[in-house]
Structure formats: C-alpha cells, structure tokens
Amino acid sequence: MPQSQHPIELLRFNTCGSVDDGKSTLIGRLLYDSKSLMEDQVEALEKSADLTGGGTINLANLTDGLRAEREQGITIDVAYRYFATPRRKFIVADTPGHVQYTRNMVTGASTANLSIVLVDARQGVIEQTRRHTYIAALLGIPHLVIAINKMDLVEWKAERFQEIRDEIEEFLPKLGAFRDVKFIPISALNGDNVVDASKHTPWYEGPPLLAHLENVHIASDWNFQCFRFPVQWVNRPNNPTNQKLHDFRGLSGQIASGVIRQGQSVVVLPAAMKTTVKEIWTYGGSVPEAFCPQSVTICLEHDIDVSRGDMIVGLEQLPGMESNLRARVCWMNIRPLQPNKKYFLKHGTQTVQAIVTRIEDRINFTTLESEPNPAALAVNDIGIIHLKTSKPLIYDSYATNRLTGSFILIEPGTNATVAAGMLFPPTATVKLEYTDFAI
Amino acid sequence: MSSYHLDHLQYLETEAIHIMREVAGEFERPALLFSGGKDSICLLRLAEKAFRPSDIPMPFLNVETGHEFPELIAFRDRRAKELGAKLIVRTVDEAIAKGDAQPAPGEISRNKLQIPVLLGAIAEFQFDCAIGGARRDEEKARAKERFFSFRDSFGQWDPKAQRPEIWNLYNAKVNPGENMRVFPLSNWTEMDVWEYIKKEQLAVPTIYFSHERDCFRRGGQWLPVPPPHTDANKPDPYEGARPKPNEPIKKLVVRVRTIADMISTGMIESPADSVDDIIAEVAAARVTERGTRADDKASEAAMEDRKKAGYF
Numbered sequence: 093m094p095q096s097q098h099p100i101e102l103l104r105f106n107t108c109g110s111v112d113d114g115k116s117t118l119i120g121r122l123l124y125d126s127k128s129l130m131e132d133q134v135e136a137l138e139k140s141a142d143l144t145g146g147g148t149i150n151l152a153n154l155t156d157g158l159r160a161e162r163e164q165g166i167t168i169d170v171a172y173r174y175f176a177t178p179r180r181k182f183i184v185a186d187t188p189g190h191v192q193y194t195r196n197m198v199t200g201a202s203t204a205n206l207s208i209v210l211v212d213a214r215q216g217v218i219e220q221t222r223r224h225t226y227i228a229a230l231l232g233i234p235h236l237v238i239a240i241n242k243m244d245l246v247e248w249k250a251e252r253f254q255e256i257r258d259e260i261e262e263f264l265p266k267l268g269a270f271r272d273v274k275f276i277p278i279s280a281l282n283g284d285n286v287v288d289a290s291k292h293t294p295w296y297e298g299p300p301l302l303a304h305l306e307n308v309h310i311a312s313d314w315n316f317q318c319f320r321f322p323v324q325w326v327n328r329p330n331n332p333t334n335q336k337l338h339d340f341r342g343l344s345g346q347i348a349s350g351v352i353r354q355g356q357s358v359v360v361l362p363a364a365m366k367t368t369v370k371e372i373w374t375y376g377g378s379v380p381e382a383f384c385p386q387s388v389t390i391c392l393e394h395d396i397d398v399s400r401g402d403m404i405v406g407l408e409q410l411p412g413m414e415s416n417l418r419a420r421v422c423w424m425n426i427r428p429l430q431p432n433k434k435y436f437l438k439h440g441t442q443t444v445q446a447i448v449t450r451i452e453d454r455i456n457f458t459t460l461e462s463e464p465n466p467a468a469l470a471v472n473d474i475g476i477i478h479l480k481t482s483k484p485l486i487y488d489s490y491a492t493n494r495l496t497g498s499f500i501l502i503e504p505g506t507n508a509t510v511a512a513g514m515l516f517p518p519t520a521t522v523k524l525e526y527t528d529f530a531i
Numbered sequence: 532m533s534s535y536h537l538d539h540l541q542y543l544e545t546e547a548i549h550i551m552r553e554v555a556g557e558f559e560r561p562a563l564l565f566s567g568g569k570d571s572i573c574l575l576r577l578a579e580k581a582f583r584p585s586d587i588p589m590p591f592l593n594v595e596t597g598h599e600f601p602e603l604i605a606f607r608d609r610r611a612k613e614l615g616a617k618l619i620v621r622t623v624d625e626a627i628a629k630g631d632a633q634p635a636p637g638e639i640s641r642n643k644l645q646i647p648v649l650l651g652a653i654a655e656f657q658f659d660c661a662i663g664g665a666r667r668d669e670e671k672a673r674a675k676e677r678f679f680s681f682r683d684s685f686g687q688w689d690p691k692a693q694r695p696e697i698w699n700l701y702n703a704k705v706n707p708g709e710n711m712r713v714f715p716l717s718n719w720t721e722m723d724v725w726e727y728i729k730k731e732q733l734a735v736p737t738i739y740f741s742h743e744r745d746c747f748r749r750g751g752q753w754l755p756v757p758p759p760h761t762d763a764n765k766p767d768p769y770e771g772a773r774p775k776p777n778e779p780i781k782k783l784v785v786r787v788r789t790i791a792d793m794i795s796t797g798m799i800e801s802p803a804d805s806v807d808d809i810i811a812e813v814a815a816a817r818v819t820e821r822g823t824r825a826d827d828k829a830s831e832a833a834m835e836d837r838k839k840a841g842y843f
Binding site for chain 1: 536585697
C-alpha cells in the first residue's frame with residue numbers, strides 16, 4: 093500500500109450469489125492477489141487447511157469467521173473486509189447466498205456503490221441470480237458486475253459465457269436503471285481475470301475485475317441536488333459563564349443530499365417556517381458551504397423551535413409531507429408481515445408508529461412478475477405495501493433520494509428490524525402557506 | 532461538481548460523527564469507552580467534532596485489568612481532564628474482591644475477567660449504550676459486527692440474530708436491562724486510524740513510539756518485563772507473567788502496535804519514533820495488528836467466544 097499523492101476514493105461493493113458460487117473464494121482471491129493478506133492470516137489459513145481441509149488452503153475461511161460457518165461451510169452473516177490499492181480503498185460486504193439469509197444481502201448492498209453478482213458457469217442463471225440482480229436494482233445500486241465464475245469447469249468456452257450473458261441481458265431491462273453493467277469471465281479459485289488478466293480468455297476484451305473496481309466512475313454517485321438535512325441533535329451548550337456559548341443554538345446532522353451555503357434561504361419542516369442559514373459551524377471553524385454527506389451544525393437566523401426528527405430543506409424543490417404512504421419493502425423477519433399490526437417506522441432521524449393498511453403485490457422471483465393482493469409477505473419476500481403513519485413523513489421518492497426515501501420497520505416488543513422500505517414519489521409536495529418569517 | 536468530493540478519511544469521519552450523534556439522539560444514558568489506546572483516541576476527536584461547542588454528552592468508562600502500562604493510565608487521565616469529561620474507572624481487582632469475578636485456576640491473563648467488570652459497570656450506572664473503538668478489520672468475528680450491536684440482558688452477543696443494518700438507519704431500540712454496543716470506527720482500518728491521528732495531530736501515549744525496554748521471549752512474542760513487586764504483604768499481581776529462569780531478559784528497542792495490558796501485549800522491535808514512521812511501518816507490515824495479541828491466539832474462535840459472553 094504505497095502512500096498516494098492524491099486523495100484516495102472509497103468504493104463500497106458487495107458480492108452476492110448462490111451457495112457455492114464462490115463468493116468468499118473471490119474475496120479471498122482479491123485480498124490474496126492484491127497482497128492485502130498478512131502472514132499470520134495466511135498462517136492461520138494453512139493451519140486450518142491442515143486440520144480440516146485435507147491440506148488445501150480454503151480462501152473462504154478468510155471471510156467465514158464464525159465457528160458455525162466453518163463447521164457448515166456457509167456464510168451466515170454479512171462479513172466486511174477492507175483492502176486498498178494505490179488507486180482506491182475498498183469496503184467489501186460479503187453477503188450470503190443462502191435463501192433464508194437474503195435479508196443480509198439487502199443489508200450489505202444498501203450502502204454499496206457496486207454489486208458483484210456471481211454466476212456458476214455450469215449452472216447458469218438460477219432463481220438466486222434473478223433475485224440478487226433484482227435486489228441490487230431495487231436498492232438503486234448504480235454499478236453492476238456479473239462475474240461468471242468457474243469458467244475453468246466449462247473449459248473457458250466463450251459460447252457458454254455468451255449464453256449466460258444473453259439470458260441476463262434479456263431480463264435486465266425489466267429491472268430499471270443500472271448506470272453500467274459489466275460481464276466478466278473468471279475463475280476465483282485459480283485467480284483468472286480477478287487481479288490478473290487470464291490467458292484462457294483471449295476472446296474477452298474487458299478488464300480483470302480489480303481493474304474495473306479501480307476505474308469505475310463513482311464521483312457522481314452522491315446526490316448534490318435538492319438540499320435535505322434531517323436534524324439529528326440539537327446543539328445547545330447552555331453554558332452559564334460564556335455568553336457566546338450560552339446563546340449558541342445549532343442543529344447538528346448529516347446532509348442527506350444537496351449543498352448548503354451561508355445566507356441561503358431554507359424551510360424548516362414540519363413547522364413550514366422559512367429562514368436563512370446564519371452559520372455553518374464545524375469543529376474546524378465556520379465554513380461558507382457544505383455538501384452531502386458531510387456532518388455539520390447549522391445555525392439559523394431565527395429562533396425557531398426545531399427538534400430531532402425535523403428536516404431543513406432547500407427551496408428549489410420541496411419534499412412530500414404525508415402520512416399515507418406507498419412503498420416497496422423487503423420483509424426480513426420469520427414472522428410474516430401482518431396487515432393492521434402496529435410497527436415503529438424509522439425514517440431519517442425520526443421514529444413514528446405505522447400500520448400496514450394493504451399489501452398491493454408480491455414479486456415472484458422466478459418470473460420477476462408482480463402477483464397482486466397476496467395474503468402476507470413472508471421472510472425474504474419483496475412487495476408493495478400501503479402504510480399509514482401516526483405523524484406525516486417528510487420524504488422524497490427512493491428513486492431520487494436514497495436517504496430521505498428509505499425507512500425501516502421495527503417490531504414493538506422484540507425490537508427486531510423486520511423490513512427495509514423504499515418510498516414511491518409523494519402524491520404532492522409540501523405546500524407552504526408561510527409569509528416570510530419576521531420578528 | 533468535482534469540488535464536492537470527500538476523500539476516504541473524510542468519508543469515514545462523517546459516517547462516524549453521524550453514528551455518535553445517533554447515540555446522543557437515541558439513548559438515555561450512553562457511555563464512551565476510553566482506554567487511552569489509539570482507536571479510542573480517535574473516538575474522542577470524533578466526539579468533539581460531533582458535539583462541540585457543547586460538552587460531550589456522555590461520561591468516559593474504562594475497565595482496568597490491573598496490569599496496565601502506567602503510561603497509558605496517565606495519558607487516559609490527562610486526556611479526560613483536558614476534555615472536561617467525567618471518567619469512570621472500574622477494576623478487575625475490585626470485582627475479584629467483591630466476588631463478582633473469579634480468575635480461572637492457572638490463568639494469568641485478566642482479559643476475560645474484564646467481562647463481568649464491564650457488565651457490572653453497565654448495570655451500576657444503568658448505561659443503555661456503550662460506544663467502543665472496535666474495528667471490523669481487526670479480527671474475523673469483529674468483521675461480522677454491526678455498528679449498533681445489540682446485547683441482551685446477560686450482555687450476550689448473538690451473531691446469528693443480528694439486526695440487519697440498512698442504509699444509515701440504525702435501530703437503537705432496547706428494552707430495560709438490555710444495552711447496545713456502538714462502534715463508530717467499524718469501517719476503519721489500522722492505517723486509517725494512524726492517518727487520522729496524523730491529520731488531526733492527535734497525541735498518543737509514548738509506548739506507541741520506539742523506546743528501550745526489558746523484554747523476554749514467550750509464545751513467539753517479546754513480552755515486557757512487568758514492574759517489580761514491591762508490596763510484600765500483597766500477592767504479586769504479575770505472578771506467572773514474570774520471566775522464568777530459562778527466559779533471558781533482553782534490552783530491546785521496541786514499541787507497541789496494539790495495546791491490551793502488559794501481560795497480553797507483544798512488543799514489536801521497531802525504530803519508529805514518529806507518526807510518519809508508524810504509517811510507513813503499517814504500510815509495509817506483513818502481519819496483522821492483532822498478531823501481537825496473546826488473547827486472540829488462544830483458539831481460532833477466541834474473540835467470537837469472548838464477544839458472545841459480553842466482551843467488546
């Protein structure tokens with residue numbers, strides 16, 4: 093890891109595929125071949141190879157960290173790995189392919205810039221392939237890689253690669269907009285086209301996987317439109333001895349989208365009060381502007397009552413403010429979704445109560461078709477639901493804003509996170525009936 | 532648009548600040564675990580960035596094994612005072628005296644005994660959340676840890692029943708008696724920590740830098756020779772951790788890469804006496820940071836087992 097002269101970008105990606113598609117082996121290979129593995133890790137691998145693997149090093153043991161995983165040879169939970177090249181730093185979420193653990197894929201993929209879907213060249217496209225590609229599309233992941241693995245076991249045949257590619261390209265248009273999709277023939281076990289180009293694929297003109305990860309354009313993945321600032325914490329020093337600190341009243345949070353400047357007009361919701369930004373306070377001093385996803389503290393010109401859960405927004409395009417919502421959810425709990433049951437809904441920095449009033453549809457993962465009016469959503473189901481909340485949400489559609497358009501549902505009592513939700517566009521945006529704020 | 536760009540450290544920082552503020556916004560009685568080690572030093576700066584100009588809205592908590600490097604304790608106390616924070620210290624010795632902790636026969640390390648002390652402090656102060664400096668790149672079991680890691684009323688971690696964490700929406704709900712462990716540095720690597728220390732010009736305890744020290748070889752590691760036993764009326768706290776006749780003492784130029792206590796920390800031979808030197812050393816390192824931790828070498832699942840019992 094040589095020191096770099098220029099700022100290093102961070103790329104977050106996740107790997108998904110079915111059991112035995114070789115996800116953990118692929119990550120092990122990326123770490124091993126990019127020299128990101130340390131001697132004691134290799135030594136531990138060799139030690140467990142002697143004990144349990146009949147002497148063969150199992151690269152999957154690098155990420156399968158828990159005892160049950162090594163015993164059963166599966167990945168139970170999302171494992172995070174870190175490696176760097178001189179160009180980029182990488183955060184890898186290794187997400188399991190086991191059907192019952194699909195919720196972990198949603199977890200691992202929700203923060204990713206890029207998803208790698210692994211396909212076993214011998215088996216071709218299976219239900220899990222469709223499911224994982226579909227989830228990546230639903231979560232709005234901009235970049236997709238289809239890594240067709242175990243090419244060595246189909247004698248590196250270009251025809252087989254093309255066959256699988258054609259099948260995926262046939263259903264991709266149904267899934268909506270990936271910014272880019274790359275198909276790469278690999279052998280994770282032997283390292284072909286992972287870090288180094290393979291000599292077995294003269295017919296493949298693209299880059300090996302790592303080169304693609306280093307070069308894919310991610311600078312525009314963040315949303316710099318429409319300022320949104322969910323208030324996390326009211327910053328009031330209440331210092332009795334220092335007058336300046338005594339009067340300080342800031343609103344701390346992380347910018348969910350857009351750019352904010354000192355002197356800019358903003359609206360505080362749900363109060364619908366218009367004011368201007370007096371100061372953007374940071375530990376290093378005041379700054380003239382700040383942008384997504386920076387964490388800052390905003391001081392407003394007027395002394396408006398603002399608390400955690402409120403949102404400060406720019407004037408250029410206002411969000412929706414509604415309590416009847418329509419959303420696509422991934423159900424994550426073994427107890428199925430129950431209509432008319434109360435859940436907690438956490439959206440941004442606000443938690444409200446919510447009731448599911450209707451289940452509109454459920455996705456059939458074999459056909460990727462919508463099945464209307466199902467009786468319930470079971471674990472790992474994805475469908476559209478209607479909700480009513482105890483208080484209006486201030487939100488955007490997930491398609492335009494990943495952070496103000498998403499929520500989770502929490503089951504009261506167990507406190508389990510039971511669903512991940514993505515909101516459809518509001519039926520109307522906030523109507524402001526204010527006159528300019530005046531004291 | 533290109534000017535709106537965060538490099539990897541700025542990204543990790545804003546993520547960690549967001550998590551710190553979620554803790555302040557969601558919990559009634561949080562605490563911040565501060566040992567004086569490099570990771571928790573970063574946590575303190577992040578807390579300053581998250582909460583200033585207000586006071587940091589939570590006390591600091593530290594569990595002492597009784598075998599600490601004196602430099603570390605002095606640094607910890609000084610730093611807490613500088614930041615105007617309340618520092619709560621609970622010790623394994625007190626817990627043994629009260630009968631809350633029992634050393635296993637023949638076990639010298641007090642690493643596992645920290646568990647009942649930590650759980651005792653959480654119960655004593657009714658903390659519903661404790662922020663820690665653990666990182667996922669440290670260890671295989673840690674790699675599966677959530678930012679918000681739920682612990683039941685026994686303090687246990689159940690890796691198979693973790694709450695999914697989606698986007699930046701953290702489920703912070705706990706019932707009375709349960710608690711949350713929160714790890715803002717989850718996505719940081721050892722290199723990120725040192726680069727952040729450099730960027731923020733953070734002071735660190737002197738034992739991170741190269742110095743002369745009496746050491747002896749045991750278990751493939753250079754262990755520090757414990758301080759002399761002075762009080763003959765009390766049992767030697769370092770019994771079993773002193774060099775045996777067949778373990779000759781050598782004066783070496785060493786530093787620590789990771790700090791547990793004097794019993795569990797292997798010293799590395801190193802001339803690095805500045806943060807820049809350390810960054811160069813980490814970049815060239817061929818073993819992991821915790822490769823020098825005796826507590827992790829007990830078995831392949833040593834960390835997993837301790838975490839399930841309530842450890843960090």
